[in-house]
Amino acid sequence: MSAEKTLSKEHTNQxxxxxxxxxxxxxxxxxxxxxxxxxxxxxFLLATLVGIIVLAFLLFDIVKRGWSWLTPDFFENFASRLxxxxxxxxxxxxxxxxxxxxxxxxxILGVSTAIYLEEYSKKNWLSRFIQLNISNLAGVPSIxxxxxxxxLFVRILGLGSSVLAGSLTMTLLVLPIVIVASRESxxxxxxxLKQASYAMGASRWQTIRHVVLPYALxxxxxxTILALSRAIGETAPLIMVGAVTFVAFTPENLFSxxxxxxxxxxxxxxxxxxxxxQLAAAGIIVLLIVLLTMNAIAILLRNKFQR
Amino acid sequence: MSQQAxxxxxxxxxxxQNHALKNISMDIDKNSVTALIGPSGCGKSTFLRTLNRxxxxxxxxxxxxxxxxxxxxxxxxQVHVEMLRxxxxxxxxxxxxxxxxxxxxxxYGPRIHGLRDKKKLDELIEKSLRGAAIWDEVKDRLKDKAxxxxxxxxxxxxxxxxxxxxxxxxxxxxxxxxxxxxxxxKIEELIQELKTSYTIVIVTHNMQxxxxxxxxxxxxxxxxxIEYNKTEQLFSTPKHKQTEDYITGRFG
Ligand SMILES: Nc1ncnc2c1ncn2[C@@H]1O[C@H](COP(=O)(O)OP(=O)(O)OP(=O)(O)O)[C@@H](O)[C@H]1O
Ligand SMILES: [Mg+2]
Numbered sequence: 411m412s413a414e415k416t417l418s419k420e421h422t423n424q425x426x427x428x429x430x431x432x433x434x435x436x437x438x439x440x441x442x443x444x445x446x447x448x449x450x451x452x453x454f455l456l457a458t459l460v461g462i463i464v465l466a467f468l469l470f471d472i473v474k475r476g477w478s479w480l481t482p483d484f485f486e487n488f489a490s491r492l493x494x495x496x497x498x499x500x501x502x503x504x505x506x507x508x509x510x511x512x513x514x515x516x517x518i519l520g521v522s523t524a525i526y527l528e529e530y531s532k533k534n535w536l537s538r539f540i541q542l543n544i545s546n547l548a549g550v551p552s553i554x555x556x557x558x559x560x561x562l563f564v565r566i567l568g569l570g571s572s573v574l575a576g577s578l579t580m581t582l583l584v585l586p587i588v589i590v591a592s593r594e595s596x597x598x599x600x601x602x603l604k605q606a607s608y609a610m611g612a613s614r615w616q617t618i619r620h621v622v623l624p625y626a627l628x629x630x631x632x633x634t635i636l637a638l639s640r641a642i643g644e645t646a647p648l649i650m651v652g653a654v655t656f657v658a659f660t661p662e663n664l665f666s667x668x669x670x671x672x673x674x675x676x677x678x679x680x681x682x683x684x685x686x687x688q689l690a691a692a693g694i695i696v697l698l699i700v701l702l703t704m705n706a707i708a709i710l711l712r713n714k715f716q717r
Numbered sequence: 718m719s720q721q722a723x724x725x726x727x728x729x730x731x732x733x734q735n736h737a738l739k740n741i742s743m744d745i746d747k748n749s750v751t752a753l754i755g756p757s758g759c760g761k762s763t764f765l766r767t768l769n770r771x772x773x774x775x776x777x778x779x780x781x782x783x784x785x786x787x788x789x790x791x792x793x794x795q796v797h798v799e800m801l802r803x804x805x806x807x808x809x810x811x812x813x814x815x816x817x818x819x820x821x822x823x824x825y826g827p828r829i830h831g832l833r834d835k836k837k838l839d840e841l842i843e844k845s846l847r848g849a850a851i852w853d854e855v856k857d858r859l860k861d862k863a864x865x866x867x868x869x870x871x872x873x874x875x876x877x878x879x880x881x882x883x884x885x886x887x888x889x890x891x892x893x894x895x896x897x898x899x900x901x902x903k904i905e906e907l908i909q910e911l912k913t914s915y916t917i918v919i920v921t922h923n924m925q926x927x928x929x930x931x932x933x934x935x936x937x938x939x940x941x942x943i944e945y946n947k948t949e950q951l952f953s954t955p956k957h958k959q960t961e962d963y964i965t966g967r968f969g
Contacts, residue, residue, distance in 0.1 A: 532776070533776070600813075602809060602811065602813040603813060603815060603816075605771065605809065605813070606809065606813045606815070606875070606878075607815075607825070607829075608771065608774070608802065609769060609771060609802055609806065609807040609809075609879075610802065610803070610806070610825065610826040610829060610878070610879070610882050611799040611800065611801075611802040611803035611826070611829065611830065611882060612799070612825075612826075612829045613799055616829050620825070620829070621815060624816075624817075625816065
């Protein structure tokens with residue numbers, strides 16, 4: 411009996427030590443895994459910081475250079491050969507005119523197209539083909555739209571290098587983005603809500619008007635605003651269309667020549683005198699504030715109506 | 718003998734190749750409750766949706782035969798599907814209020830059909846909410862969002878919304894399957910009250926419910942109408958072996 415006891419004791423001892431050995435083995439593994447974990451944690455943090463630091467540096471540099479030029483005169487003066495007399499007025503008004511035409515056009519065309527594709531068109535190969543092409547158009551480089559605008563609006567339709575030609579070109583450029591965003595938003599409307607409407611005898615249009623659009627509107631607006639903020643920052647297509655760089659007036663009508671903020675900035679940067687570089691920095695601050703405001707509105711809209 | 722509200726004659730329905738309803742003929746009495754029972758996928762919902770032409774919107778559906786509602790062939794070219802659906806209301810399986818206020822939910826149908834007069838609208842909304850036995854619970858919060866109501870309240874709101882367009886027939890597709898027993902009891906009670914003014918066709922998976930609330934019951938099996946009879950008779954002395962097997966829970 412005692413022999414048995416010792417035996418079993420030994421056995422237990424053995425077991426304990428072996429399980430400990432196992433334990434120490436696995437704990438070194440855990441340590442190694444933790445090491446990797448820290449390493450990658452640090453790596454990803456670093457990657458994030460690179461972007462943030464560069465951006466912060468850029469912003470700091472621009473604000474430092476441009477801040478003192480942000481005077482009332484800056485918003486009141488037109489372009490001039492003298493830096494002290496130069497201002498952003500023509501560019502600001504040009505951008506406003508352009509957005510004033512582009513915004514309603516893209517909204518109406520984009521939402522109508524999205525409604526047609528989602529709610530009216532039969533889901534056959536043709537509609538799939540159209541949808542595929544619209545998605546592809548959203549990825550076409552902006553300069554290509556510039557060439558199209560130059561050929562179609564400036565030359566063939568004879569609009570010249572006018573506000574209208576520039577705005578129509580911009581409309582074409584951002585339209586695919588608005589269509590894709592609106593379609594996604596419209597497709598997300600629950601089908602049971604539409605069925606409820608139809609089951610009460612509503613027509614298709616009534617259902618779209620009173621159920622689909624209210625539900626989809628925040629998403630549609632968010633997409634439109636983000637697309638327009640892209641339009642405000644675009645330079646290349648408008649240079650193609652022939653927006654002028656030296657403008658000493660605000661547009662009078664749709665057929666006036668015009669400039670926009672990014673083009674004015676681009677032109678100032680190209681000039682040799684240091685003061686013009688500082689003017690460009692001031693212009694960039696204004697442009698950035700406009701863009702950030704638009705993005706903030708888009709985010710607010712999305713959060714406010716999020717379901 | 719009660720009057721007929723709906724008469725279905727040799728109805729066939731195909732989803733593409735799938736023959737989902739086979740030679741269905743049945744008459745549905747006015748101001749009565751007719752229950753549709755049968756195993757999942759046998760075509761109950763499909764049949765219900767032929768009565769307000771909600772199947773029309775599904776691509777690839779082919780429908781043959783005739784359905785008369787109040788002596789009007791609802792698939793004839795003269796019938797406007799919007800007017801048909803105004804007369805034949807529907808309540809869905811899951812409560813589906815619009816993300817609008819309680820008031821606007823019930824006002825939706827009347828407004829769609831052109832009612833603008835605020836006073837008449839108010840009256841109609843109170844009447845509909847009372848009709849759906851939910852007035853007392855919501856009368857002080859008509860401007861609140863309907864999506865904030867409980868599931869059972871939402872379903873009664875959906876019934877009120879359907880009543881507000883003043884239909885003559887009310888189709889209900891498993892209206893209590895997403896609800897707790899107390900809400901279910903309330904809606905069953907409501908159905909009993911509603912049948913004095915409406916013709917009700919209801920799909921249910923619950924045998925007891927069918928037995929409790931319906932006057933007649935139709936048993937479907939894989940697209941066929943197997944048996945259709947007074948509810949007591951169908952449940953006490955089923956004529957067909959398949960019906961008996963189903964109601965005694967031996968399959969399905
Ligand atoms: N929209 C549709 N497209 C194609 N086939 C469908 C569609 N809806 C239903 N079906 C088919 O028709 C048949 C009947 O379906 P239905 O929804 O009417 O059954 P049900 O009796 O209501 O079943 P459940 O009790 O599960 O609701 C099934 O075979 C189903 O797959
Ligand atoms: Mg069903």
